[in-house]
Amino acid sequence: MTIEPDAVADLIEEHLPDAVASVTAPRIHNDEDEDAHFAAVVVSPAFEGESLVDQHQRVYDAVGDHMTQSVHALEIKTYTPEAYAEHGDGALAADLREAGLFPVDEA
Numbered sequence: 001m002t003i004e005p006d007a008v009a010d011l012i013e014e015h016l017p018d019a020v021a022s023v024t025a026p027r028i029h030n031d032e033d034e035d036a037h038f039a040a041v042v043v044s045p046a047f048e049g050e051s052l053v054d055q056h057q058r059v060y061d062a063v064g065d066h067m068t069q070s071v072h073a074l075e076i077k078t079y080t081p082e083a084y085a086e087h088g089d090g091a092l093a094a095d096l097r098e099a100g101l102f103p104v105d106e107a
Contacts, residue, residue: 003070008038008063015062019044020095026075039075043084043092045101052078 005023012021023040040059047055055078060067063074079088081101096102 002036003066005038008040008066008071008074011064011066012040012042012059012062015064016042016044016058017046018099018101019046019062020092020099020101022092022095036071037073037075038071039077041077041079041088041092043079043081043088043096043101045081047078047080 005025009021009023012023013019019042021040021042023038025036026039042055042059046058050058056076059076059078060074063071067074081096084092084096085102093102
């Protein structure tokens with residue numbers, strides 16, 4: 001059973017409060033099981049005050065049973081909106097602004 005990166009992002013956004021997620025498939029094993037390896041960047045104010053381990057556990061919980069059925073590995077980077085503004089790569093900035101989670105650029 002395979003799953004697409006957009007479907008993984010949708011699961012995360014559906015199950016984490018105010019989350020914006022970007023999921024890519026940096027590599028796929030071409031063996032009989034088609035084990036999918038994914039990389040996720042997730043930004044949510046729900047991560048405020050949580051340890052990195054707890055943040056990652058929330059993402060795993062959001063993906064749910066797919067972690068044992070269709071996702072072989074999930075590399076996770078989590079941020080609060082403030083941390084993403086300071087340390088993120090900016091790729092999610094437009095989506096975060098649209099969700100009302102990212103400050104407007106001061107220009």
